[in-house]
Amino acid sequence: xxxxxxxxxxxxxxxxxxxxxxxxxxxxxxxxxxxxxxxxxxxxxxxxxxxxxxxxxxxxxxxxxxxxxxxxxxxxxxxxxxxxxxxxxxxxxxxxxxxxxxxxxxxxxxxxxxxxxxxxxxxxxxxxxxxxxxxxxxxxxxxxxxxxxxxxxxxxxxxxxxxxxxxxxxxxxxxxxxxxxxxxxxxxxxxxxxxxxxxxxxxxxxxxxxxxxxxxxxxxxxxxxxxx
Amino acid sequence: xxxxxxxxxxxxxxxxxxxxxxxxxxxxxxxxxxxxxxxxxxxxxxxxxxxxxxxxxxxxxxxxxxxxxxxxxxxxxxxxxxxxxxxxxxxxxxxxxxxxxxxxxxxxxxxxxxxxxxxxxxxxxxxx
Numbered sequence: 001x002x003x004x005x006x007x008x009x010x011x012x013x014x015x016x017x018x019x020x021x022x023x024x025x026x027x028x029x030x031x032x033x034x035x036x037x038x039x040x041x042x043x044x045x046x047x048x049x050x051x052x053x054x055x056x057x058x059x060x061x062x063x064x065x066x067x068x069x070x071x072x073x074x075x076x077x078x079x080x081x082x083x084x085x086x087x088x089x090x091x092x093x094x095x096x097x098x099x100x101x102x103x104x105x106x107x108x109x110x111x112x113x114x115x116x117x118x119x120x121x122x123x124x125x126x127x128x129x130x131x132x133x134x135x136x137x138x139x140x141x142x143x144x145x146x147x148x149x150x151x152x153x154x155x156x157x158x159x160x161x162x163x164x165x166x167x168x169x170x171x172x173x174x175x176x177x178x179x180x181x182x183x184x185x186x187x188x189x190x191x192x193x194x195x196x197x198x199x200x201x202x203x204x205x206x207x208x209x210x211x212x213x214x215x216x217x218x219x220x221x222x223x224x225x226x227x228x
Numbered sequence: 229x230x231x232x233x234x235x236x237x238x239x240x241x242x243x244x245x246x247x248x249x250x251x252x253x254x255x256x257x258x259x260x261x262x263x264x265x266x267x268x269x270x271x272x273x274x275x276x277x278x279x280x281x282x283x284x285x286x287x288x289x290x291x292x293x294x295x296x297x298x299x300x301x302x303x304x305x306x307x308x309x310x311x312x313x314x315x316x317x318x319x320x321x322x323x324x325x326x327x328x329x330x331x332x333x334x335x336x337x338x339x340x341x342x343x344x345x346x347x348x349x350x351x352x353x354x355x356x
Contacts, residue, residue, distance in 0.1 A: 164261040165274040165339065196276035196338065200302055203259050203274075 001089045002178070003080060005064040005139055006209040008097030009161030010202055014171035014191075015095045015178060016063050022186055025054035031062060031083060033075040039066060051076070053083060059182065060087060065205075067212040073142035081146050091119065091153045093181065095174050096140050097167065098158035108160035108170045110177050115144055116153035123155075126180045131158060138213060155181075164210060166202040168195045249313070251306045258294070258316045269326065269344045275316055276338040277302060283340060287328045293319045294340065325349075 004016025019025075030049035041048045054061040062083060068076050084092065098111065112123045113131040123130055136144065140156055147154045157177060161170035172188045179186040191198070249256050259274040275283065275296050282297040294317070301312040327345040334341050 162339070164272070165259050169337070197302065199274060199276040199338065200256065201304070203257075206259060 001060040001062065001084065001087075001092045003062045003092055003094045003143065005076070006067040006205055007139065007213075008099055008163040009159075009165070009167030009170050010206055010209065011097035011159050011161050011167060011171045011174055012095045013063070013065070013202075013205070014166070014168055014198065015159075015174040016061060018171070018175055018188075018191055019178065019186075020054050020061055020063065023056050023059070023184075025056040025059070025061060027052055028055045028060075029053040031064075031076075031079050033068075033072060033079050035075060036066070036072055041065060051079075060089060067205075067209040068139045068142075069212050069215050070138070073139040074146070076139060077142040077146040080143060081150065081152070084152050089152060091155065092143075092147065093178070094140060094143060094154065094156045095178065096156060096158055097161035097163065097170060098134075099163035100160035108167075108173050110160070110173055111158045113144075113156045113158065114153065115148050115155075119153045119155045122181055126177065128157070128177060131156075164206070166199045166206045168198045249306065250317070251309075251311050254312060254314045255317045256298075256302065256313045256315065258296075258318055260294075260318060260320060262320065262322075267346055267348060269322065269346065271320060271322070271342040271344060273316075273318065273340040273342075274338065275335070275340050278316065278338060280335045283335060285333055285340075285342065287331075288319075290322045290324060290326070291319050292322055292342065292344075293317075296340075 002016055002019065004012035006013050029052070031051040031053060033051060036050070039050045041050065048065075050066040051062065051064040054063070060083075062080055064076065080092070083089070100108065110128055111131040112128040113136075114120055114123065122128070136156075144154055144156065157174055159167075159170040159174040159177075161167035168191060172191060175186055175188055175191070261272050263270045263272075271292065273294050275294075277298045277300060278296045279299050282299070284295045286293045296316045298314055298316070301314055303310055303312050305311070322344065325347045327347050330345045332343050
């Protein structure tokens with residue numbers, strides 16, 4: 001099962017929504033997160049819930065169009081876990097973005113973090129660099145924390161991206177990696193052609209995501225430097 | 229040794245400005261972020277669909293103004309009406325003590341990065 005939600009560079013949102021579209025997946029349900037303010041989207045007259053589940057053959061997808069603050073992230077993680085339990089999901093893959101200092105690179109790198117050694121071979125077989133050191137916070141951390149206590153392993157793919165602007169280029173790298181993992185063919189030419197317009201189109205979601213992530217960081221108690 | 233330019237000395241959250249598109253004048257508000265480093269500020273603007281030659285950056289006191297013409301019109305529905313936007317435009321108010329004469333800018337992959345040095349005044353304090 002794939003999971004995508006707004007985070008750095010909107011990599012998860014772009015990648016997972018592209019695959020839903022590419023595979024012509026069918027919506028099979030909506031995910032409810034307690035305490036999420038009532039939100040609905042209307043698209044062409046159709047009412048859409050902000051968190052939806054899709055399926056085609058043996059691939060399930062959960063996508064959220066709203067970012068989560070620290071209080072909602074755990075509720076989302078628990079809802080994802082409940083969905084996995086009911087649908088006998090064997091493993092989940094989260095797609096996210098990772099801030100990179102050097103933005104001049106031609107092609108963003110992708111890193112993988114696994115919650116269980118059984119997924120190490122996915123990294124090895126698909127030449128994905130292992131995420132070795134760093135800290136994770138927010139929704140990714142909430143999902144990993146919840147699933148580490150269960151038998152369902154998690155693989156998190158982190159594509160290097162610009163953290164504050166939508167980054168469809170990093171998303172293409174994530175899509176290509178996901179396609180290798182799923183052993184399917186994808187043609188990213190259409191997303192490539194729309195890169196600039198996607199960046200303009202998703203400005204508001206990016207801004208909302210940053211505000212939500214900043215709420216999270218601002219509320220964290222900072223330990224004095226000497227005690228770190 | 230770490231490159232000083234890449235070393236984020238202060239842990240500061242980027243300042244995000246709100247987006248207000250001007251439908252009447254067909255102007256889009258670009259995403260931007262301002263980050264503080266040890267001896268300079270980095271102000272970035274996301275300017276997709278723009279060529280370098282069509283960007284104009286000006287200082288006005290402590291404000292920095294960026295205006296850029298889109299290489300093609302961008303259509304979006306606003307307030308139930310399809311609008312064809314032609315420009316990006318935004319003004320950002322900068323903190324004081326900046327050296328605008330030494331400010332530099334570069335444009336890559338549709339992102340404008342403006343490096344604004346701080347005016348650093350150092351006074352030594354006598355220890356009794």
